[in-house]
Amino acid sequence: MSSTPPSASLRGFLDAHFASPGDLAAAPALAELLRRECAELDASLRRLEAQLGAAAASWLARSAGARSDLRRIRSPGGAVDAEDEGAETVRKVGLPALVREIQRIDTIRLYAEATLQLEALVGNLEDVAFSIVRQASKLNLPSILRKSNEAELKHAKLLNAVNAVRDIERELVRVSTSRPKWTSLIMAVDSRVDKTLAILRPQALTDYRALLAALGWPPSLSSPDTEHDKYSQIPNPLVLMNEENKEKYSQSFLALCALQHVQANREVRQCEIAAATPALADSKYFDKTACLDNGLWAIDELVHPVASRMEYHFAKWSEQPEFIFTLVYKITKDFMDGVDDVLQPLIDHARLAGLSAKESWVTGMVKMLVGYLERQIFPAFVTSNQDQTTAVKPEVESSWMHLNDLMISFDKRMQLLADSGIQKIASLSEGLSRSLSVFSIYNEHPDWLQIWASVELSSAQDKLKSGMEDETSWSCSDSQHDQLGHMENSIKFLLSTREDYKAPPISEFVVKTALSMIERGCALPNRGMQIHYNRSSSVKFLNDFFLVLRDRCEALQLSNTALEDQSLSKASCAINAARYCENVLREWDEDTAFLDMGPQGSLFTDEISFLVKLGTNYLEQILSAILLEFEDLSWEYVQNIGSWSGQTAVDDQILDEENAGVSLGFIASLDVLTDRTTKLKQYLNSKDFLDLWRSIAEGLDYFIYSSIRWGELNFSDTGVIQLRVDTKALLHIFRPFCSRPEAFLPFLSESLRLLTMKKSDAHYLLEMLTDDTRSNNCLKHQGLHHVNAGQAAKILRSRKFGG
Secondary structure, eight states, rough: OOOOOOHHHHHHHHHOOOSOOOGGHHEEEEEEEEHHHHHHHHHHHHHHHHHHHHHHHHHHHHHHHHHHHHHHHHHHHGGGTTTTTHHHHIIIHHHHHHHHHHHHHHHHHHHHHHHHHHHHHHHHHHHHHHHHHHHHHOOOOOHHHHHOOOHHHHHHHHHHHHHHHHHHHHHHHHHHOOOOOOOOHHHHHHHHHHHHHHHHHHHHHHHHHHHHHHHOOSSOOOOOOOOBBBOOOOOHHHHHHOOHHHHHHHHHHHHHHHHHHHHOOOOOOOHHHHHHGGGGTGGGGGOOOOOGOOHHHHHHHHHHHHHHHHHHHHHHGGOOHHHHHHHHHHHHHHTTTHHHHHHHHHHHTOTTTTTOOHHHHHHHHHHHHHIIIIIIHHHHHHHHHOOOOTTTHHHHHHHHHHHHHHHHHHHHHHHHHHTTTOOOHOOOOHTTTTOGGGGGGGGSOHHHHHHHHOOOOOOOHHHHHHHHHGGGGGOOOOGGGOGGGGGGGOOOOOSSSSSHHTOOHHHHHHHHHHHHHHHHHSSSSSSHHHHHHHHHHHHHHHHHHHHHHHHHHHHOOTTTTTTOOOHHHHHHHHHHHHHHHHHHHHHHHHSSSTTTTTTOOTHHHHHHHHHHHHHHHHHHHHHHHHHHHHHHHHHHHHTTTTTTGOOOOEEEEETTTTTOOOOOOHHHHHHHHHHHHHHHHSOOOOHHHHHHHHHHHHHHHHHHHHSSSSSSOHHHOHHHHHHHHHHHHHHHHHHHGGGOOOGGHHHHHHHHHTTTHHHHHHHHHHHHTTTTHHHHHHHHHHTSSSSHHHHHHHHTTTTTOOO
């Protein structure tokens, strides 16, 4: 009688545990383990059968009651027995309750089915994982590259485990979509799967490392020729593999990628569930990030053994970190082509969309360097910074800045390596691959970031202090604007450069220094770190300079002392510097690099407001000082306006505008005003000067007009002519800045128009002004838009006509 041959799965099980005669000694232990597992499975089966029987009995009891109720409900309407007075109640109340009960029973059935399905899937995964771990100790390094059933069987088991996780994920997605309230079931399954994956991943990585070692990875590293920055070419074992080894490596790489891929999908699904489920809002799921975002495990494992050999060289260069960065770049570049040629096809085969072998390789090398800097370099720098004295402060600051300069240069070079051969859209390329940045070291150490910002600020402040000590750096003189004879043609209102604003050279130094600090901060990998760095460095630096501008203006005490050329020059330079810096900050805020850096979308909102207020305040002080000075010099003249009323001739000649001169009491104030406006035109930027001279004109107009005692004086022909001559002299001062300065002295101009009217027209207008209904229209008809009816009437009554 012939026996039936064992199944393939049984043969595989026996081959896995009895690969050699020496394994027979473990047979009793294996048999005992199998008996124990069988007993546990039998006990579990009996428990499930008992639960199923109890559920069926309960369902049958409820079903019998429901059948009885339905039979009574279906009885004819008039056939309700007197004994069954609850039939109507059953019809109205019992039926909805019965439907709910049936739905509850159906939900329990679905829950039980889903639980059994997931139990089977998770059990299958745990069995495969247990088998892999049992087999792990039987493999040794020489057997990895040899053709062996053990290695192939283990690889197949790993793929089976990956498939089992995929099946579990599909079922969990179905359950979470159709039954989102079953969170306890989902969390229970996730907990068991996580524990199993925590066993599988280390084992898979161990096998992958063993394969790399058997292939000769990592190769030996050549020492750099630091003097000539030349290196010998390092052979790449990945490129030198034969076809058989390449096949084994490909299988191991793909299996590890598949395991990482399912793990990433699980984390994405868990985060989505946590975000949509309030009950899980505080759970561990929110702490997870898709593991593919941090690089490929398979490529990271290529980096780790290389790193251990590179750190031997790093230890010799703690005082010369530039050699560390150079070696990392060199090793990364040497293996780049091999990594891309061998691994990119495997990544594409694994359908890991959007992943680049080059970028993953560069990311791994950068992470390795960040780890070394974090352990060995930065702690020493931090200690030096804390223990520094005044004597060694410049040296410590120089070392910090030199290290960060190296990091910036290294980042750019590594980014070029990662992007080499990859076509990227220009508008989208900026900001990609931020995980490549070596500056991510500051993400975990904000105190180090603060030290860097403080070092940058201290260095910039020292340079600024040295620059401000030289008074020539505050000089606003510009040969293009010193030619006073060409003032009419030199006005420019579209300002952009420092020269346009007539700002002192120190302001351009401040702007360039702050911009340099900001550009260095752009190397930081996220917006939050950039904001923190800038607020602690460039923004503070700018604020310090703006306070200096304010202090220089306050020291002049413009409102308390007589104006001098030096005071006007210094105040104008400070205002010009403030306006120039304000313009630069507004341009920076419009740059996309600064978007969303501040609470209102602006990093410099407060600084711009400060500069606007500073410029406005000291322009107002200059305006006030000039008006007060003019008032002091012309007070006697203004009080005597109209005293010429009794004069009808000068030297027996009729006084007219051709032979009349400016009033003697008015000449000094006009001369001083001419000097002030001329100097301000020379010192002040064109925009602020435009606003200032117009404000001066309007202030003088109001002062002179309001000082005349309208209605109390009688302006004769001589008095009107003299007032016109004096007003023309005043307008002449502003005429180089405007073709019609009369528009900025409206009250004086309109007063003279009223005073020079013919007698008949004046009387007629005066009569019209007494009619309130027509007074305003009458004034507008005469082209008078500033004086009101009452003021116009007073002016007309002040006119004395001869004859």
